Amino acid sequence: MLLFLIMSVLVLHSLHAAGRYYIMITPAFDLSQDPDYLTICIRVPYTRTSEFDLFIDGADFKFYAKPYFLRLSLPGRIVEDGTEKATFDIDKGVFTLKAPKETRGEHFGGLQMLTSLLAPKGSRSAKLLVEDMSAETGSETTGDGEEEEDEEEFDWQLEQEVYTDRSEEKLGTMQKYGFANQRSGVFGRLQEELSDVIDVKNPEETLASERRRARLEAEALAFSSDHYLADLFEDDEINRLLKFTPWWSKLSPSTEQKGESAVSFSDEEKEQLRKFTNRSFLLDKTSRCQAWLSLLDILLAYSYEVRSAEGEHNVESPWTIRKLSGTLCWLEVRLLFF
Incomplete structure (x- = not known):
């Protein structure tokens, strides 16, 4: 359940970061x-x-x-x-x-x-549910050569x-992803914003093996040997980041042995925890393993983001975590490949 909650939060952050399109889903x-x-x-x-x-x-x-x-x-x-x-x-x-x-x-x-x-009211003409605002918002040139924005x-x-619900038969034909590989149909009505949330073009019809292959191909295409050679010889910034001490390094096992809490939460974090409901899932061994490995994948991406930003989260933090995690970015099913 925790994996699904984390995924939902990151997806929402990615959706709110998208500013080009106004998506109107009924x-x-x-x-x-x-x-x-x-x-x-x-x-x-x-x-x-x-x-x-x-x-x-x-x-x-x-x-x-x-x-x-x-x-x-x-x-x-x-x-x-x-x-x-x-x-x-x-x-x-x-x-x-x-x-x-x-x-x-x-x-x-x-x-x-x-x-x-x-x-x-007063109209029955069909209009697009998705409108490209950048295309509608043009600019006009005044006599002085200055551009004036169109405030339409x-x-x-x-x-x-x-809205019509998908039948159980239709959902059964869709590919699974998400928490314990049990979700489907989540992105069906978000096709226009998928590029801002995940890198899979059509998750409902893309096999898990194809999602993994697409991720590996994308990573190979984006790899730059020159970039890593530069980091090898100009390593001042990397050494500084390696010296950074993340919050979890300050946790001491002896603290818990003394009956003290190793982690403290702010009032806002406590309120968020109270809103999380306790759910039980009957998962078989395969689904349980898949959920744990996916959670580990997300935590590793989170750990990288904390260290690279030296503990200062920013507006790009959710994007960084999503991009580094194959579970979130490519809906990869980790269990199949271990």
Whole structure:
């Protein structure tokens, strides 16, 4: 489970680092009601509560949590009067909003007509769900020869599509990856951002052996003998990094023998640990070995990043760890090759 959590966090960091494309994925959702409230349940896995944006204006409802965007044209009006309630089930990845109706007792008809709820008001023209903002944002030259940026706003009246779950039969034909090699279909709707998350072009259809071969070929292509020769003879910086003492080198076995904690956590880290739920998995010997070896691969990448940055994490740290780890970057199944 820890491997999957680490992978999810690193993938999210990589997604947020991507700035060229605005990816609008319509999430799975459903609506229900009672006489006084409308309940909206939205499935948004791999997102964080700190990045949820909500907009309520009568019959107009918008929800955004990158890369998910949902805009609904409701059959009735809802309001924000202090009695609304929002929750997020981290395990299921489900956001739930219970919003009061403007007219208590009113019945909202057509809540099951998902396509109608998704349609933009005043328009039925199809638009791309993925738009290259760099291509839209042009520049104009003024009479003085100075360039003036075009401040055209992003069109939020995007055409949306009803989300449909893949059948068990379809998921069964996809290649496995991730924690204990048990995940599939995770990247199916993120094709446009895959290059910012992993280096595998089509993970759902690429065999584990092909992913490993592609990684080895990419590493061989990127290898530069001149670069390593330069590091061999101009080694001042490398020697400085080798002298750096990472935090785990300061841990003493005698500390734990005395009953003292070898590792201390900040209040923020303790809060993150409290949010992690305890899960049990029935794994066979093969899956268990694969999970441990994959975790070791990620920890080695993390160790390199800590030493090379001398303990100072920065905006490129998640990218560095992902790039060095075949488990994260190439979804490699380590067990098959030991």
